[in-house]
Amino acid sequence: MGVDDKFQEFVAFVKLQYPNKDFIGLHEPVFIGNERKYVMDAIDSTFVSSVGAYVNRFEEMMAQITGAKYAIAIVNGTNALHMALLLNHVTIGDEVLSQALTFIATANAISYIGARPVFIDVDKDTLGMSPISLKDFLTEYGERRDNGFTYNKLTGKKIAACVPMHTFGLPCRIDEIALICEEWGIPLIEDAAESLGSYYKDKHTGVFGKVGVFSFNGNKTVTCGGGGALITDDETIAKRAKHLTTQAKVPHKWEFVHDEIGYNYRMPNLNAALACAQLEQLGLFVKNKRVLAGKYNELSGKLGISFSKETLYSKSNYWLNSLILDNFDERNYFLEFTNSRGVMTRPVWELMNRLPMFGTCQTDNLENSIWLADRVVNVPSGFRT
Numbered sequence: 241m242g243v244d245d246k247f248q249e250f251v252a253f254v255k256l257q258y259p260n261k262d263f264i265g266l267h268e269p270v271f272i273g274n275e276r277k278y279v280m281d282a283i284d285s286t287f288v289s290s291v292g293a294y295v296n297r298f299e300e301m302m303a304q305i306t307g308a309k310y311a312i313a314i315v316n317g318t319n320a321l322h323m324a325l326l327l328n329h330v331t332i333g334d335e336v337l338s339q340a341l342t343f344i345a346t347a348n349a350i351s352y353i354g355a356r357p358v359f360i361d362v363d364k365d366t367l368g369m370s371p372i373s374l375k376d377f378l379t380e381y382g383e384r385r386d387n388g389f390t391y392n393k394l395t396g397k398k399i400a401a402c403v404p405m406h407t408f409g410l411p412c413r414i415d416e417i418a419l420i421c422e423e424w425g426i427p428l429i430e431d432a433a434e435s436l437g438s439y440y441k442d443k444h445t446g447v448f449g450k451v452g453v454f455s456f457n458g459n460k461t462v463t464c465g466g467g468g469a470l471i472t473d474d475e476t477i478a479k480r481a482k483h484l485t486t487q488a489k490v491p492h493k494w495e496f497v498h499d500e501i502g503y504n505y506r507m508p509n510l511n512a513a514l515a516c517a518q519l520e521q522l523g524l525f526v527k528n529k530r531v532l533a534g535k536y537n538e539l540s541g542k543l544g545i546s547f548s549k550e551t552l553y554s555k556s557n558y559w560l561n562s563l564i565l566d567n568f569d570e571r572n573y574f575l576e577f578t579n580s581r582g583v584m585t586r587p588v589w590e591l592m593n594r595l596p597m598f599g600t601c602q603t604d605n606l607e608n609s610i611w612l613a614d615r616v617v618n619v620p621s622g623f624r625t
């Protein structure tokens with residue numbers, strides 16, 4: 241089968257999944273539950289801002305869904321990451337281990353602190369941080385000092401946190417990563433922005449380290465326009481998260497006293513109302529997406545294209561389905577072929593170390609990241625009615 245025939249069959253398949261559409265997007269939100277009802281209710285209550293019943297309910301739902309003891313509502317995922325780093329005492333001049341293959345928000349949040357990311361390679365199958373690469377990097381550059389912290393032998397900087405990411409909802413080998421971080425005394429923060437509804441060894445992603453972070457942006461599995469959440473089992477961290485995200489105001493009947501520099505990072509009740517209605521449908525959304533992923537898997541097998549599947553012990557939400565094409569030229573031809581026929585497809589993000597802001601950051605050899613960056617594309621993955 242020639243490349244044109246393969247890609248034509250692919251386009252026809254996608255159009256069959258999303259009938260009666262001129263243009264098929266990558267991931268469009270659907271509001272088919274209690275969204276209108278809850279948003280109207282929030283408006284009628286006049287509690288539209290960051291105090292309100294839906295914010296509390298959202299936090300309860302997130303704790304229940306993930307199995308974490310505490311969940312804190314945040315304005316968006318990027319700020320939730322920023323907060324997670326602050327809560328783990330990452331500070332100016334520190335280094336944070338992360339991935340080159342990730343969305344910009346991960347590296348940006350590290351930069352807000354005045355810390356620098358160090359980019360570790362990913363695994364080819366999970367597209368997330370490779371525990372082997374992490375271990376190799378720490379064996380070569382890590383130095384555990386008497387104060388319990390690990391420093392980078394090359395730069396002399398403290399390695400203050402590790403932030404792996406569950407790419408497109410596919411869980412990375414997070415239990416192995418957690419063990420390595422524990423061995424080196426490095427706090428683990430999971431960027432689970434894309435993996436709400438994804439599990440590893442029967443535990444929800446985001447619960448393996450100190451703090452897990454989620455996003456509810458418009459393109460995510462569950463959206464509330466803009467929103468984020470932070471989960472943790474640590475009561476001290478949870479209390480401090482609530483305090484820091486609400487301008488570090490000391491509770492009092494009327495006095496305005498703040499005991500440190502705080503942030504206006506709490507999710508508004510209006511967004512939380514939308515989030516609650518969407519979270520009620522998480523099971524439905526994930527089920528729908530997993531059926532589609534199964535179909536993509538079958539089709540790509542038939543067409544001889546590689547499809548990124550969940551690995552052993554993991555259950556993916558298949559937020560965005562991804563294909564791995566044979567080479568860079570074929571990837572570009574695929575993007576041209578599909579986008580010009582009304583089917584939106586996108587390449588994976590440019591590697592972080594190739595962006596001007598992060599060009600001088602330390603990396604390992606990034607062998608798999610570089611290989612994947614030339615080949616991975618996302619294909620339409622939204623809810624099918």
Ligand SMILES: *Cc1c(COP(=O)(O)O)cnc(C)c1O
Pocket residue numbers: 316317318319321342343345346405431433434454455456457467468
């Ligand atoms: C979406 C996303 C975020 C956070 O995004 P917000 O738009 O700020 O909610 C963070 N990390 C990753 C990997 C993401 O995909």
